Amino acid sequence: MRTFRGGLTIGLAVAVLVAAAAVAYERYDTRTLKRTIRRGEVLCGVNAGLPGFSAPDDKGIWSGFDVDFCRAVAAAIFDDPSKAKFIPLDASERFKELQSRKVDILSRNSTWSMAREENYDLYFPAVAYYDGQGFMLPRSRNIETALDLNNSKVCVQDGTTTLLNLADYFRTNNMKYEEMKFPKLEEVIKAYDSGKCDTFTADVSQLYALRLNMAKPNDHIILPEVISKEPLAPVVRQRDDDWMMIVKWTLYAMINAEELGVTSKNIDEALKSKKPDVMRLVGNEGTYGEDLGLTKDWAVRIIRHVGNYGEVYERNVGAESKLHIPRGLNQLWNAGGIQYAPPIR
Template identity: 50%
Template sequence: MKFGKVLFAAAAATAMTTAAQAGTLDDVKARGELNCGVATPLPGFAAPNAENVWEGLDVDVCRAVAAAVFGDPMKVKITPTTSKERFTVLQSGEIDLLARNTTWTLSRDVNLGFEFVGINYYDGQGFLVNKSLGVSSATELDGASVCVQTGTTTELNLADYFRAQGMQYETVPVATAEEGAKVYDEGRCDVYTTDASGLYSLRSTLSAPDEQIVLPEIISKEPLGPLVRHGDQQWGDIARWTLNAMIIAEELGITSANIDEMSSSNNPSVLRLIGAEGNMGEQLGLDAKWAYNVVKNVGNYGESFKRNLTDTLNIERGLNAQWKDGGLVYAPPMR
């Protein structure tokens, strides 16, 4: 009898797991679009262009997942979120995926009920100052007023750094990058701190960008990546392998321009990615050409990086180069 109860409990757990796995993908398909959360405008990562179409490195993750599911990268509803509200809108189900320059930490991964599905930008926290301040190092910022977004790891890193250096500072809290840029530009704080990528993005929006310098110190590790809710393994796998497909495509030399020519390749890894061999799509619950649709419509990781960050903000690959080029970008094999 006890054994029967164990079997029943196991069967019930399996049924619940299966239902959970099917949930988000079915919901997205029934709705006809992906709901994706991004940053409030942060040039290079998520911002509307002149035609009011959202674009950026993080937006490309949203569009890539839409391309994997629908074959159409535009079947996305973009929802800008502040650092304070981003987790709430994901947990509530208002969005299906959060791709918003969010740092992967233990507490967020374990205690908040989320699952990070990869890293699409390796970053670190830095400091932006006006040249008129006359400093060349963060160690000279004792007594400075510092603009910092609330509800972020940036706040905690700032406190740790100044404490370790034995320095004092005054916090000037801001809710969004846009607000922070305005406050900093008006001179209401001496320093702006966030991820270094965000500093370059913010600097491009200021009234006198050439008068601003990013100090050399990087005071933290900030692995930024997209995340989904816990409890839906299939949806997490789809988001994870969509990002991996963009990374692998670059490694294999597959681009949005040449992918149609790759059907004649003799490389099994290429043929698996474009859906000419294997059953990768079936394993994910997607069409065989899911990864083809991602690369064809959005591009590989390098194309996305160049278009959104190098060409617009002059951000070089650095740590975000492919592993074979001395960077940290690396994806597990697709086989």
């Protein structure tokens, strides 16, 4: 009888433990790396269509800065950048969808903010692109500063930090505005295009991208004021540290490679380099890749297939792209910007 009761107690304790583990598993996904490797591809949540950042062409081939970052993660893991699958996500649903494991990583012009990490149990490993919010409006309106936007109708997308900063900016400057808010980007653009709004507000990089798609891009100007900090970063789930480390160090490998002058074109020479920093980057010294759960040439794979940070920037949004966004804050720290990667050592 005593044994029976003891067995019952143990049974109950085991059941409680299993239930607690199930709850913990539901809340925290700690197995993304294993699942990704088993699946053979990285699932990337991206913007449905933002030229320069992420957009499919007419054959369904994706390109852009955010797309390349996902390809870099796939290259680090699989030595094959094509092992990244792109899943377009709306602004308002993106964090819930990452939380519910629809994607492994969000690489979608998402601003790192405290509430987003707290409310969705997410983590933004490192800043991929320092952005800020601005205003676009028809050149014909002859407005040169955002402080002259009093009483404007402002087009803005719902579910974004943009909406919150807009309210702060007008309140701080004692100005009135009418919020013309839409859940989908197409609706915001349509409203702006058809003259329903006096101005359109979004991250400056997005204004550059969207202006390209206007019938007459030259008819629209972007005002000089940048009214917020928008550190755009990839996003992963909290307490999934193996995965978070890979995402974080993929970006840092790209930034360090640029700082060390290692590019997709000279990577084979870099493999012969005797410079200690370069030797660590390319895996000829230390076990940095193995310690990430990858191979020693993890960074070589990224640089060879996708390029260093500067190459990715210039190709997609900088001088070699249609957007021509100056490097600005995204220049390396030793060249006037604030992109700064901790060392690989």
